[in-house]
Amino acid sequence: METVLETKNITMKFGGLVAVDNFSMKLGKSDLVGIIGPNGAGKTTIFNMITGIYKPTEGDILLANENIVGKHVALITQKGIARTFQNIRLFKDLTVLDNIRIAGHYRTDYGLMANILRTKKFHQEEKRLKAEAIELLKIFKLDGKLNHLAKNLPYGEQRRLEIARALATKPDVLLLDEPAAGMNPNETADLTKLIRWVRDEFKIAILLIEHDMRLVMEVCERIYVVDHGELIAKGNPEEVQKNPKVIEAYLGTQDEKEGKE
Amino acid sequence: MEYFSHLLLNSGIFIILSVSLNLINGICGQFSLGHAGFWAVGAYTGAAYGVYLAPDFLPDFVNLFISCGIGFLTAALAGVLIGVPCLRLRGDYLAIATLGFGEIIRIIIMNMDTVGGPRGFTNIPLWSNLFWVYAWVAITILVIANILRGTHGRAIISIREDEIAADSMGIYTFKYKTMAFVLGAGFAGLAGSLFAHANQFLHPNGFTFMWSVIILLMIILGGLGSITGSIVGAVILTFLPEMLRFMGETISEWRMVIYAVLLILLMLMKPTGIFGKHEFNVLSFLAKFTGKKKEII
Amino acid sequence: MNQDLVYFFSDLVQYLINGLAQGSIYALIALGYTMVYGIIKLINFAHGEFYMIGAFVGYYCLMSGMPLLLAFPVAMIGAGLVAIVVEKIVYKPIRHAGRIPALITALGTSLFFQYLGQGLIGADPKAFPEAIKSVTYTFGEVMITSTQIIIMAMTFILMLLLYWLVNHTRTGKAMRATSFNKNAAELMGINTDKIISITFFIGSSLAGAAGVLVGMYYNTVEPMMGLIPGLKAFIAAVLGGIGIIPGAVIGGLVLGVAENLVVGFWVSTYRDAIAFGILILILLIKPAGILGKNRREKV
Numbered sequence: 001m002e003t004v005l006e007t008k009n010i011t012m013k014f015g016g017l018v019a020v021d022n023f024s025m026k027l028g029k030s031d032l033v034g035i036i037g038p039n040g041a042g043k044t045t046i047f048n049m050i051t052g053i054y055k056p057t058e059g060d061i062l063l064a065n066e067n068i069v070g071k072h073v074a075l076i077t078q079k080g081i082a083r084t085f086q087n088i089r090l091f092k093d094l095t096v097l098d099n100i101r102i103a104g105h106y107r108t109d110y111g112l113m114a115n116i117l118r119t120k121k122f123h124q125e126e127k128r129l130k131a132e133a134i135e136l137l138k139i140f141k142l143d144g145k146l147n148h149l150a151k152n153l154p155y156g157e158q159r160r161l162e163i164a165r166a167l168a169t170k171p172d173v174l175l176l177d178e179p180a181a182g183m184n185p186n187e188t189a190d191l192t193k194l195i196r197w198v199r200d201e202f203k204i205a206i207l208l209i210e211h212d213m214r215l216v217m218e219v220c221e222r223i224y225v226v227d228h229g230e231l232i233a234k235g236n237p238e239e240v241q242k243n244p245k246v247i248e249a250y251l252g253t254q255d256e257k258e259g260k261e
Numbered sequence: 262m263e264y265f266s267h268l269l270l271n272s273g274i275f276i277i278l279s280v281s282l283n284l285i286n287g288i289c290g291q292f293s294l295g296h297a298g299f300w301a302v303g304a305y306t307g308a309a310y311g312v313y314l315a316p317d318f319l320p321d322f323v324n325l326f327i328s329c330g331i332g333f334l335t336a337a338l339a340g341v342l343i344g345v346p347c348l349r350l351r352g353d354y355l356a357i358a359t360l361g362f363g364e365i366i367r368i369i370i371m372n373m374d375t376v377g378g379p380r381g382f383t384n385i386p387l388w389s390n391l392f393w394v395y396a397w398v399a400i401t402i403l404v405i406a407n408i409l410r411g412t413h414g415r416a417i418i419s420i421r422e423d424e425i426a427a428d429s430m431g432i433y434t435f436k437y438k439t440m441a442f443v444l445g446a447g448f449a450g451l452a453g454s455l456f457a458h459a460n461q462f463l464h465p466n467g468f469t470f471m472w473s474v475i476i477l478l479m480i481i482l483g484g485l486g487s488i489t490g491s492i493v494g495a496v497i498l499t500f501l502p503e504m505l506r507f508m509g510e511t512i513s514e515w516r517m518v519i520y521a522v523l524l525i526l527l528m529l530m531k532p533t534g535i536f537g538k539h540e541f542n543v544l545s546f547l548a549k550f551t552g553k554k555k556e557i558i
Numbered sequence: 559m560n561q562d563l564v565y566f567f568s569d570l571v572q573y574l575i576n577g578l579a580q581g582s583i584y585a586l587i588a589l590g591y592t593m594v595y596g597i598i599k600l601i602n603f604a605h606g607e608f609y610m611i612g613a614f615v616g617y618y619c620l621m622s623g624m625p626l627l628l629a630f631p632v633a634m635i636g637a638g639l640v641a642i643v644v645e646k647i648v649y650k651p652i653r654h655a656g657r658i659p660a661l662i663t664a665l666g667t668s669l670f671f672q673y674l675g676q677g678l679i680g681a682d683p684k685a686f687p688e689a690i691k692s693v694t695y696t697f698g699e700v701m702i703t704s705t706q707i708i709i710m711a712m713t714f715i716l717m718l719l720l721y722w723l724v725n726h727t728r729t730g731k732a733m734r735a736t737s738f739n740k741n742a743a744e745l746m747g748i749n750t751d752k753i754i755s756i757t758f759f760i761g762s763s764l765a766g767a768a769g770v771l772v773g774m775y776y777n778t779v780e781p782m783m784g785l786i787p788g789l790k791a792f793i794a795a796v797l798g799g800i801g802i803i804p805g806a807v808i809g810g811l812v813l814g815v816a817e818n819l820v821v822g823f824w825v826s827t828y829r830d831a832i833a834f835g836i837l838i839l840i841l842l843i844k845p846a847g848i849l850g851k852n853r854r855e856k857v
Contacts, residue, residue, distance in 0.1 A: 074429075085429075093538060104412075116408060349842070361835075364789075368828060525667060
């Protein structure tokens with residue numbers, strides 16, 4: 001299958017700490033892949049390297065065979081990688097509609113002068129932008145709340161809006177950082193369907209980080225398991241579940257978790 | 262009457278200053294404390310044009326227009342020179358760096374003999390009048406309000422909301438921060454030029470960091486992020502000291518103490534200011550009564 | 559040896575001495591800045607005003623005939639007490655509102671004291687009483703005054719005291735803990751509100767001491783005297799690495815020396831621009847300061 005995104009031996013060091021060590025993975029077109037691992041395993045760091053927020057200390061990241069290491073975060077988004085955040089980073093004081101339109105910014109084709117002078121082009125583009133946004137929001141059942149402020153949406157809708165906003169950048173690869181965090185089982189079940197559906201509808205590759213094992217096992221076709229910054233296992237859900245290393249890593253954290261609480 | 266029109270003129274100039282600072286601080290969320298510096302750049306370059314270069318045969322309003330253009334462009338240039346290195350800094354560090362640059366600008370002017378240095382710059386032609394000042398006020402507000410309701414404005418606002426998320430939405434945040442900063446600086450320069458040709462005299466000590474704080478107070482009073490708020494804030498704080506003056510010499514002397522207390526109380530009780538981030542919109546205000554809702558682009 | 563070279567070196571030594579004296583003052587003020595920033599992440603703009611208040615308390619004490627040895631600690635305590643009151647009334651309620659509102663509040667407080675001082679005392683500079691007869695010692699071309707010696711000695715003594723207090727007392731330990739992690743310190747039973755007040759008190763009394771020393775050095779005091787030294791001390795704190803106590807001392811001394819060298823060898827009219835130039839350079843090259851470590855934002 002055609003590879004859309006590939007990381008080759010990426011390593012991230014913060015001072016003496018190795019957060020991610022030699023991580024390699026491949027993501028094919030319309031793949032649905034998960035990265036799992038205990039807290040602090042380096043999952044979000046991998047996302048931050050792929051999206052350009054961190055520059056890997058070593059290694060290459062190829063998007064459609066082009067190395068994107070060192071490219072600006074915004075440029076990487078424009079080239080086709082979109083993401084959501086672990087702790088929801090919507091534009092809280094802006095409306096649902098504006099959240100989506102901001103994601104369409106880089107594809108908007110009029111200049112500052114056209115903006116100030118309100119030219120015909122400005123009106124055309126604004127009209128298109130708004131129509132596209134509404135169309136997208138319909139899919140996510142948020143079109144009834146166009147003028148609501150993002151911060152006033154219920155939690156589940158905020159998560160949906162964040163995914164919609166990421167899709168509004170027209171990505172080839174969508175990165176979801178713990179999309180089910182803070183959701184109840186019903187919401188998680190809906191989300192599982194939504195993620196599948198997004199992949200099928202938009203024909204994009206999805207890479208997700210998740211703690212909720214059920215969601216990952218149910219939705220992902222392949223899984224990478226990281227622990228202490230290292231890849232300890234990969235394969236389909238059944239293989240990974242049987243892998244002794246994975247069991248060890250997870251049981252370990254289970255103990256730690258109990259100890260914490 | 263002349264006194265009143267002088268006040269009105271000043272409040273127009275401060276409306277431009279506060280709206281332009283609001284673009285940087287309130288709308289883009291980049292905390293600048295150097296606005297008086299850009300104001301000074303525009304005032305001095307605009308005045309220098311009036312004193313040394315302006316051809317006599319041109320009518321005053323054309324000369325004023327050219328002077329305002331020069332004020333805008335030089336201050337915007339200063340905005341580029343200062344913004345590009347400083348806008349990498351965040352929050353309180355940016356505030357201090359811009360404060361530093363504002364003071365450096367003032368010290369440089371203090372050392373320039375062609376513009377009077379510490380003696381002050383005199384004999385600046387009187388070109389500003391109520392009509393042209395308010396024409397520029399209208400243009401400033403229109404330009405900034407238009408920008409805000411387009412894609413560039415949304416990009417600028419998204420930086421205030423969440424810079425990392427804005428980056429991740431494909432927005433070159435640095436570019437838009439610089440855009441907001443440079444435009445804000447440019448309009449402050451324009452206000453400077455209007456000010457120079459209204460006052461006919463400039464002194465570097467008229468552009469101290471205290472004035473940056475006063476303009477800041479105007480936008481905080483009105484509500485960071487609200488253009489309507491900045492206008493109201495500017496008008497209140499131009500008229501308030503004068504009203505205090507009518508209440509007697511003693512109160513007038515304590516003007517700055519009153520400002521300071523006002524600033525502190527505002528922060529303690531209502532840090533969002535009068536309008537918060539919202540705009541007062543006549544149409545939507547009326548709509549509340551008629552029950553209709555107009556769709557806003 | 560070449561005569562010009564002799565002049566050059568004696569000038570150099572002279573500027574260094576002047577710079578160290580000046581820098582000691584910056585360092586004393588910068589210590590308070592850095593301590594307060596370290597503990598509540600607030601750029602306390604009003605810090606320069608505590609220095610001014612210290613100078614005026616000292617001024618009135620000396621005018622009333624109080625001996626310097628008594629007036630000095632009284633000025634320190636006076637500045638410290640004002641700071642505690644300000645902290646309780648103004649800064650404490652705003653502490654949780656975020657950095658920018660807190661910064662604006664501090665700006666307001668600074669303006670308040672400047673103009674309150676102007677209203678109460680008048681804007682004209684007051685002649686500071688000569689508490690100790692100033693003697694000038696001459697070594698060849700180089701001169702050093704007894705006041706300069708006192709300034710450097712007092713600064714040194716106060717810094718040793720502070721070092722002892724922060725590193726070898728329970729209060730100091732609590733201060734370090736609060737600065738490191740306020741919530742954790744609270745859980746460990748430290749009364750962080752009290753520790754913050756103590757920090758304000760100590761920092762401001764150091765500034766008050768600097769105020770009296772400056773009064774002795776320049777022989778004048780005025781309500782606006784805190785603005786520029788306050789800003790420069792802040793710059794010194796940033797230069798050394800804000801929040802780091804030895805950094806404030808290094809930053810202050812470096813700034814004082816740099817200023818005097820530039821003014822002495824080059825131009826005097828740009829004196830105040832030097833500090834801001836240094837600030838901007840350090841912010842752009844190493845925002846964490848000489849002794850600081852760079853941090854990145856968590857995503």
